[in-house]
Amino acid sequence: MAKPLRFTHHALAVMNERQVLRAWVERAVYHPQWVEPDPGDSQIERRFHAVAERDDRILRVACVETSADIRVISTFLDRRARPK
Numbered sequence: 001m002a003k004p005l006r007f008t009h010h011a012l013a014v015m016n017e018r019q020v021l022r023a024w025v026e027r028a029v030y031h032p033q034w035v036e037p038d039p040g041d042s043q044i045e046r047r048f049h050a051v052a053e054r055d056d057r058i059l060r061v062a063c064v065e066t067s068a069d070i071r072v073i074s075t076f077l078d079r080r081a082r083p084k
Helices: 009-018 022-030
Strands: 005-007 034-038 041-051 057-065 070-077
Touching: 005 009, 005 022, 009 022, 009 070, 022 041, 022 057, 022 070
Parallel strands: 005 070
Antiparallel strands: 034 041, 041 057, 057 070
């Protein structure tokens, strides 16, 4: 069973502001097309997934995974994201 997602207040606010659906975030977190470490914080992972509903733009989700859950910190459609 997948770990539960926990959203920070910031993540919820930017999802609403940027019209990012929870289903897109879940897809990126649970089934990322690629993952990168955050250069500023080794605990944070960046997970990426193309969003077909938004012309295949790439959704970046910054999250921290623990043994109990996955905390979503922020998310946005990243115009410059490319798999390495």
